[in-house]
Amino acid sequence: MSMNRKINLRVWLKIPDAEAATVKNTLIRRLGFGNVLDDVKKERLFSIEVDSGDPEELAKSFAKELVNENKESHIVLIDELKFEEDYVPVKVALHIEDGEAISIRERLRSRLGFENVVDVKKATVWKLYFNTLKPEAQIKAGEIAERLLINPHKDSYEIMI
Amino acid sequence: MKIAVLQFPGTNCEFETLVAVKAVGMEGEIFRWNRPAGELSGFDGFVIPGGFSYQDRLRAGVIASKEPVMSALKEEAGIGKPIIGICNGFQILVETGLLPGSIEKSSGNVDMALAQNVMVSQGKIVRRGYYCDWVNLRHEAPSKRCSGSFAIERGALLKIPIAHGEGNLVTTTPGLMKKLNDEGQVVFRYCDKNGRIIDEFPFNVNGSTESIAAICNEPGNVLGMMPHPERAFFAWQLPAFDPRKQRPDEPGPGRRVFESMKRYIEVNA
Numbered sequence: 001m002s003m004n005r006k007i008n009l010r011v012w013l014k015i016p017d018a019e020a021a022t023v024k025n026t027l028i029r030r031l032g033f034g035n036v037l038d039d040v041k042k043e044r045l046f047s048i049e050v051d052s053g054d055p056e057e058l059a060k061s062f063a064k065e066l067v068n069e070n071k072e073s074h075i076v077l078i079d080e081l082k083f084e085e086d087y088v089p090v091k092v093a094l095h096i097e098d099g100e101a102i103s104i105r106e107r108l109r110s111r112l113g114f115e116n117v118v119d120v121k122k123a124t125v126w127k128l129y130f131n132t133l134k135p136e137a138q139i140k141a142g143e144i145a146e147r148l149l150i151n152p153h154k155d156s157y158e159i160m161i
Numbered sequence: 162m163k164i165a166v167l168q169f170p171g172t173n174c175e176f177e178t179l180v181a182v183k184a185v186g187m188e189g190e191i192f193r194w195n196r197p198a199g200e201l202s203g204f205d206g207f208v209i210p211g212g213f214s215y216q217d218r219l220r221a222g223v224i225a226s227k228e229p230v231m232s233a234l235k236e237e238a239g240i241g242k243p244i245i246g247i248c249n250g251f252q253i254l255v256e257t258g259l260l261p262g263s264i265e266k267s268s269g270n271v272d273m274a275l276a277q278n279v280m281v282s283q284g285k286i287v288r289r290g291y292y293c294d295w296v297n298l299r300h301e302a303p304s305k306r307c308s309g310s311f312a313i314e315r316g317a318l319l320k321i322p323i324a325h326g327e328g329n330l331v332t333t334t335p336g337l338m339k340k341l342n343d344e345g346q347v348v349f350r351y352c353d354k355n356g357r358i359i360d361e362f363p364f365n366v367n368g369s370t371e372s373i374a375a376i377c378n379e380p381g382n383v384l385g386m387m388p389h390p391e392r393a394f395f396a397w398q399l400p401a402f403d404p405r406k407q408r409p410d411e412p413g414p415g416r417r418v419f420e421s422m423k424r425y426i427e428v429n430a
Contacts (some may be wrong), residue, residue, distance in 0.1 A: 003422065016216070019218040019219065022215055022218045022219070022220070022224055023219055023224075026224055026227050028226040030229075031227060039233040082188075096276060096331060097279065099279060099286070099289040099290070100277075100289075101279055103289070119303075142418075148219070148223065148227070149219070150365070151220060151223070151256070151271055152271070152272070152333065153272075153273050153274035153276075153331050153332050153333050153334070154274040154276040154331055155220075155274075
């Protein structure tokens, strides 16, 4: 039985996020979601699997490498991934090989000496704030993912509710 | 014969592209993305130049692909007008569904992606990400198959530069690669200086499936290519190691793409 632990780092900009603003504008002004969508925010998600060590302490070290505290904030979740209730979180990740995630894994393992890092996965979580109730909001979130957030030939998505 | 060179926020090759358009004897002007889209109908052909439209936010080309000007461009494609997308322009055409899909497709399906570069050599990934270099291209389609290579013979070799981080053609659409090959929609492949296709870095510069550098749509009027022909339009633009650079009055290899577009319009007018 695997004793591996998973450290999830949710990272977001504390300065204005131009990319999220552009996505919001495109959804409202170009794709017709203005009647249901109130806001769009974005987070980066790093899921780092380790096979030893104190995950709380490791998370602090990883955050120093992966989070720029001058412009970003983050929270750590160990062996769980949960989101707030007031938005629909849509996780978008590459289903083809993710070179950046591999580079992060190698950086942590080989250059920074965290040999207990087994795997790194990276995703973007789009936080979609709707003015409709959950069932409809989830349907709309799926539409938004398929019409804008992903290119299905390289990305996949998951509604995290 | 009037060509619109489309400009989105973040486009950065529009001026040299316009120079190339005019240098082969066509008229042209830069067409800003927020002009009334209906004005596109007054043009005979279109070039979407390279750059980083909308700062590549979300993924390269996708935000521009949702602009009204692209819906109007689809209509122009539907009546057979030539469109050439270069680098980011290619990415925009893919996200719009104009490439590789047939123009009859109204659903806007996206049949492929230009994913992040992955450079592979001898089975190992040796490099990733943005890459800028001169590459050799082999023209794969028969002449007259495609607007942007209308006057180029099959098998011709062109040395043209690339500069991109997302040019790796991938698809999960069943049968698409066979269709592209069978129907002559593969226009250029990366190759070595002798025209041999060697499907690994540094010849295949971005990991693109089957070393594909350019494709056209089924009717052939829409071409998307990752290399930048406008940056190899004059011989003086060629790299120092190319002897043609010493003969600056000669045309560069990229000129043939723009000459092709002109010839295509002349023949199809």
